[in-house]
Amino acid sequence: MEPSARSTKTRPERLVADAVGRLIELWGFRAVMGRIWATLYLSEDPLTASDLCSRLEISSGAASMALRDLERWGVVLRRRAPGDRKDWFEAETDVWRGISRVYRERELAEIERALAAFEEAAALFASAARAGTAMERRASRLALERTARLLELTKVGRSLVRALVDRGRFDVGPLRSWVRRAR
Secondary structure, three states: OOOOOOOOOOHHHHHHHHHHHHHHHHOOOOHHHHHHHHHHHHOOOOEOHHHHHHHHOOOHHHHHHHHHHHHHOOOEEEEOOOOOOOOEEEEOOOHHHHHHHHHHHHHHHHHHHHHHHHHHHHHHHHHHOOOOOHHHHHHHHHHHHHHHHHHHHHHHHHHHHHHHHHHOOOOOHHHHHHHHHHO
16 A cells, blocks of 8 residues: 555655745735745655645645646646646745745735835825915824825835845845935
8 A cells, every 4th residue: 555645745755844834924915825835845756635635634625726826926847648637736846936926926015015005195195285274284284294205115115025035135225325314
């Protein structure tokens, strides 16, 4: 009788899978996604969903949902061998490709939304700073000044994330400059 997929999972593999699962939760993903990706990443050969369920002790529904999301993010690839009806899965082994895609599609998109909100708020505060009572104008000028700082920092953040995604590195000089000006 062949050993089960579960019995072939070693303690170090479980440690890696669980660690990746915890790390990926920090980004707002489900831990099972990190555990599945890590298991595939450490595997020499592609695995079926059934293999993953056995190794990770998860339900087929959890595996199916996680695999679909991992495929959408481009970090897991689905393969089918000629004449085989089973789907086989393997991890994208270029880790940076997956990370940069998340930064590009999630973090940069959120930064752009924040920039738009700060710009709109700044325009409204600027308008309010010209109307109303003296106290309202003063409060609006203060809010405008502080929103302008948030806007500037967010632009610096956007340039840092873009540089990281585009080149895999970034210069912290703009951030240092912002910190000096903000003090």
